[in-house]
Amino acid sequence: MNILHLWMFTQALVSSNALSNGCTNIIINATLKSKVFLPCHFNTSLYNNTVTWSHCKEALLRIVSNNRINFDNTREGRLNVFPLVFNEGNFSVLLDDLQAQDAGVYVCEMSTECWRIIIREVPQSTNHFLNPWFYFAAGAGLFTLLFTAVCLLSKCCEENASESSAVGGVLRDGLNPIQGT
Numbered sequence: 001m002n003i004l005h006l007w008m009f010t011q012a013l014v015s016s017n018a019l020s021n022g023c024t025n026i027i028i029n030a031t032l033k034s035k036v037f038l039p040c041h042f043n044t045s046l047y048n049n050t051v052t053w054s055h056c057k058e059a060l061l062r063i064v065s066n067n068r069i070n071f072d073n074t075r076e077g078r079l080n081v082f083p084l085v086f087n088e089g090n091f092s093v094l095l096d097d098l099q100a101q102d103a104g105v106y107v108c109e110m111s112t113e114c115w116r117i118i119i120r121e122v123p124q125s126t127n128h129f130l131n132p133w134f135y136f137a138a139g140a141g142l143f144t145l146l147f148t149a150v151c152l153l154s155k156c157c158e159e160n161a162s163e164s165s166a167v168g169g170v171l172r173d174g175l176n177p178i179q180g181t
């Protein structure tokens with residue numbers, strides 16, 4: 001499950017364009033159930049103010065300058081913070097197990113600066129070739145094919161052959177109209 005999550009995380013493509021209305025704007029395309037990393041960095045020399053994270057204007061958490069975290073909403077424990085890097089001005093968070101209602105605008109603010117991150121939910125496995133399960137399924141299919149081929153060659157499927165003759169036998173015994181008359 002973790003490997004799957006990791007893949008989904010890397011599949012979430014990130015695009016960024018800085019500075020429109022003072023915020024660093026980022027759009028993240030992510031699939032349901034994936035982990036989504038929401039970046040937020042501020043100049044540490046300004047880190048004296050409360051940093052707030054919100055989702056669609058609903059408060060999620062506040063980090064006050066003594067590194068204390070006040071959660072307003074942990075999103076059922078799916079919202080992770082990285083307190084060890086607060087002092088580097090890194091206030092990024094990680095949202096686990098993306099739900100449909102997690103889409104929308106996230107804002108990380110410190111005084112007048114802000115990061116504005118938009119999570120867009122995108123359908124899963126738009127590209128089958130990026131999906132390891134595609135290779136797994138393809139491998140399983142190939143295995144079945146090879147097994148069948150080997151089976152036919154080594155005549156280990158004779159059991160099937162006798163089964164079909166057994167069916168023939170049933171037909172002869174009971175259902176054959178010629179036998180009935």
Ligand SMILES: *[C@@H]1O[C@H](CO)[C@@H](O)[C@H](O)[C@H]1NC(C)=O
Pocket residue numbers: 013014015027029120122
């Ligand atoms: C996100 O998806 C939209 C369409 O849904 C697409 O136009 C955009 O290029 C995608 N962005 C990235 C970074 O993949």
Ligand SMILES: *[C@@H]1O[C@H](CO)[C@@H](O)[C@H](O)[C@H]1NC(C)=O
Pocket residue numbers: 043044045046
């Ligand atoms: C951080 O802010 C201080 C004070 O405003 C400024 O002198 C410094 O150049 C800034 N550093 C960066 C990397 O923006």
Ligand SMILES: *[C@@H]1O[C@H](CO)[C@@H](O)[C@H](O)[C@H]1NC(C)=O
Pocket residue numbers: 045046048
């Ligand atoms: C940080 O806060 C302290 C006390 O609250 C104040 O003395 C100092 O000037 C502030 N520094 C900045 C960069 O805002």
Ligand SMILES: *[C@@H]1O[C@H](CO)[C@@H](O)[C@H](O)[C@H]1NC(C)=O
Pocket residue numbers: 041082085090091092
């Ligand atoms: C911010 O911290 C996170 C979590 O430790 C890390 O993954 C990320 O690379 C950091 N960002 C920067 C620019 O250092």
